[in-house]
Amino acid sequence: MTNHLKSLGLSSFRCHIDTQNIAWVEINCPGIPVNRLSGEVVHELGQLLDYFDRQTPAGLVFMSGKEAGFIAGADIDEFAGLDTPEKARQLVERGWVMFNRLARVTYPTLALIRGHCLGGGLELALACRYRLVVDQPGTSLALPEVMLGIFPGWGGMRRLPETIGAPAALDMMLTGRSADARKAKRLGLADGIVAPRLMEQAASQLVLSGKKRHRASGIPALMNHKLARPLVVRQATAKLDQRDPKKHYPAPRAILEIWAKHNGNALEAPGLIDAIVRSDTARNLVRVFRLQERLKAFGKKADGVTRAGxxxxxxxxxxxxxxxxxxxxxxxxxxxxxxxxxxxxxxxxxxxxxxxxxxxxxxxxxxxxxxxxxxxxxxxxxxxxxxxxxxxxxxxxxxxxxxxxxxxxxxxxxxxxxxxxxxxxxxxxxxxxxxxxxGLHFFNPVSRMPLVEVVETDGVTPEALAAACAFTGQIDKLPLPVRSTPGFLVNAVLAPYMLEAMHCIDEGISSETIDAAMTAFGMPMGPIELIDTVGLDIARDAGQQLSPDTPLPRCLETRLARNNLGRKTGKGFYVWKDDKPVKHSAAIAPSGLAQRLVMPLIEKTQAQLTNGVVADADLADAGVIFGTGFAPFTGGPLHYLATLKDGQPYAQSQTKHPEQPQAHGPGNEQGSTPQSDGATPPQ
Missing domain, CATH: 3.40.50.720 (NAD(P)-binding Rossmann-like Domain)
Known part of the structure; x- marks a missing residue:
């Protein structure tokens, strides 16, 4: 591609002007595998727009120079420097102002999207007049900021509802759910869908077509009207209250408020910017994201390793x-x-x-x-x-x-x-x-559980381990290297947690009260429902394997004697109907119940780390989060332990607003733990 912008000295953009005076701008951030909108890249975008103010093209097409995708979002490394409210506001202002400028240019603009288009990348695409998506595996459009505990502050909260209507837009923003090429076209998020071999030809035709910018119509558009927004907010808030009654996660409610009261402009709510962007929850969810990226790195194909066929x-x-x-x-x-x-x-x-x-x-x-x-x-x-x-x-x-x-x-x-x-x-x-x-220890249900423990013993070759990790990454799972020891990491830490829950039942605390305490803490499911889901016989066998000298709880022995094995027999600690447990109202939990239940899990995590089952504390946290669903807003069990202040969970006490919690659940080869398709995956 001939670089007509060479005189500007841009490092992340290259441009070619074709015979129709269409400017083809290739985004290719140097030195990193994906395009990210760092402060430097946004500044260069401003220089690019300055150039086209002087040399107006017939049309402008943004495309990626990387095979991985279009743009993966903002540079989250810059979040670490947001140590004042002013810096947080400046970060939001930077993208908001730049993308508003892009949306106002007089010439037609188009985002040619191939591969992922996430967060700030989608906000840039929404600022363009047109979006053309390439129909291929991996094409994915999303505003996943909620998974990091933040909001899409660079115009997404305004433009996405205008483009596809409030119901679909809020669904995407509050869950982080993505749309592939065909769904994007169906929603109206994409103006067209095209095969890879025809993408440049189709982009040329569309950018010069003179078509008006797509806007939502009908009921979806009416739901975006300011008079209808309070109703939409009430309905969405009711769902959030069901998913996160203790308000552990701030971002979804902030998104609703900014959309409803400020038409998507977070700069009109500076207090919310600081409360969200610099919150403990956001910091911890960014930490979880980094942990996920570290696990993904284990799954990259190493030199000399052949991909499994x-x-x-x-x-x-x-x-x-x-x-x-x-x-x-x-x-x-x-x-x-x-x-x-x-x-x-x-x-x-x-x-x-x-x-x-x-x-x-x-x-x-x-x-x-x-x-x-x-x-x-x-x-x-x-x-x-x-x-x-x-x-x-x-x-x-x-x-x-x-x-x-x-x-x-x-x-x-x-x-x-x-x-x-x-x-x-x-x-x-x-x-x-x-x-x-x-060992390749998968978790049940395989289609929903992201973690695979890659189990090594002395004498296993590095090549075999690298191949196993690469295979795990190849099938889009997160490999966690662990040493061979009873229960490895995940099952080992779940055993004392479930045992303590059954001891509570023996003391007269109801199953419903125990489970309610832990879902309020932030777990995707309570320990008693988990035992029923896994199977009481499996819980017994695992307990005897991991703690052979520990007597079985009376409540477990009684049910085993009756062959009440949980979900698979229709009755365990709960009666199961239509594959769901029938629960009565929970009583008020005894003071400190959640802490009592969770501490054995945390202590076992620390013990497995000390025993060398995992290499470091971050990997221990990653394994427990992605293998059990341990409340992501805490940053993981060992990170959570480090934040305890005066005997109280410090990170939890600092949370201001609810966000939909991540719903990863534990499982083993006999049982299964469901995960809501609309849950916030770490993603």
Whole structure:
């Protein structure tokens, strides 16, 4: 691309003027894998607009010079320097003023969006007259600021409701939910959708088309009228109260207030800017984002590591079948082995529902289904790059299986177990290549739980570990390296938490009261509902594995004797109807109940760190957040412990407004913990 702006000395923008006098501006921030709107980049955008004030083009098209996507948002590294209210206000003002200027230019502008377009990137696109999205995997438009505890302050709160109407806009802003290319077109967020090979031709035609800027119409537009906004706010607030009654998260209510009272201009509410941008919640959610990025970094393909192309899964139960389905969804060829043909059929049925839910194009859903191949005889073993064992928890049965598998596997293949309780050192005793054996511990439900514990033992090669982590990243999961020890990290910290909850029941505190105390604390689900969801027999087995000398709580023994195993039998601590627990009203919780329940979890997290199960405190926090749903607004259990002040949770006491909490839940190979599709993922 010829750089017509070379004389300006811009580092993040290049420009070519074509024969139609269309300016093609390529955004390519140097030295980083994605485009981010740092202060320097926004300043250069101003210089760019100055140039076009003097040399007016027939049209201006913004596009990305990076394969990763359009723009990933603001530079969150700059948040660390917001140590005064004035600096927070200046950050908001910088983008608000610049994007308003872009929206007012006399020539037509277009954002050509390929890949992700997030946060400030979407706000820039909304300031353009047109948006053209490329129909390809990975194209995603979102305002996910709420996940960082902040709001879209650079014009998104005004322009998104004007463009697609208040209901859809608030849904996106309050949840961080994204839209792919087709949904963006359906909402009116995109003016057109185009195949990659035609994108520049289509952009030329649209930017010179003379069409008016798209605006919402009908009822969605009426709901954006100032007279209707109080009704919309009341309805949205009622939902927020249900999700976060203790008001742990400030951003959603701030978004509603700024939209309703200030037409999306946060500069008219400087007190809210400071209360949100510099809040403990925002700092902690930014911390969670960084933890997530660190886990993602483990999943990057290392030099010399070949990406997996074929996965063979042995065991078509809930975990094995769902692992196989997820791998097929993510583009891998998968063979699923089991002695029971009916079990494979059930796994295929669940897979079909997953593919239909995740792939809106029936052709893509069918392609995913075709990649999942039933394999009663295990013929796929010889072709697999990774073989995952997910059979029942019996050490001898697993060792016998490994003898058969290893004889048929490629020498370069990895053998992984999904065990959550058995010692890897015990399982590998008869392997000829133990250096290529490790754990890949998924959580249930596989389609919703982001974490995978990558379990290593002494002697495992660095190449095998790197390949396992890269495979985890390849299927869009977060790899957490952990050492082999009973329960690893996540199950080990959940066991004392659930045990303490059952001790409370033995003392006469109701299940509802216990669960209400912990959901008020910020957990996605209470510990008693969790036990019912996982299964009381599984809770017993895990407890005996992790604490063999600890007697079972009376309440657990009683229910086990009646074969009341929780959700799977329809009755445990709760009666289950329509796959949901029937709960009575909770009593007033005894003082300090939440702290009593959560402290065993925190102490066990500290113990696992001390014992070297994870490398450092940040990884311990990351594992517990993404594996159990530990309240994200706290920044993680060890971070939370460090903020305790005078015996009270300091971070919690500083929270001013509610935000929709993250709803990641724990699980193991027998149970499942649902996650709301509208929950705030860390994302």
């Amino acid at each position: 074929h996965v063979h899964v042995v065991g078509a139960g809930v975990m094995g079948g769902d692992i196989a389905a997820w791998c097929a969804l993510k583009g891998l060829n998968v063979t699923l082995q089991d002695q029971d043909r009916n079990r494979i059929a059930l796994a295929q049925g669940r897979a079909g529902k997953l593919f239909a839910r995740k792939k809106k194009d029936p052709r893509e859903a069918r392609a995913a289904f075709d990649r999942l191949v039933p394999d009663l005889d295990g013929n796929g073993v010889a072709h697999a790059d990774i073989v995952i064992e997910a059979i029942f928890e019996n050490a001898e049965a697993k060792r016998e299986l490994y003898r058969e598998l290893e004889a048929r596997m490629k020498p370069t293949a990895i053998l992984a177990t999904n065990t959550s309780s058995l010692s890897l050192e015990t399982l590998r005793t008869e392997l000829k290549r133990p250096e290529r054996f490790l």
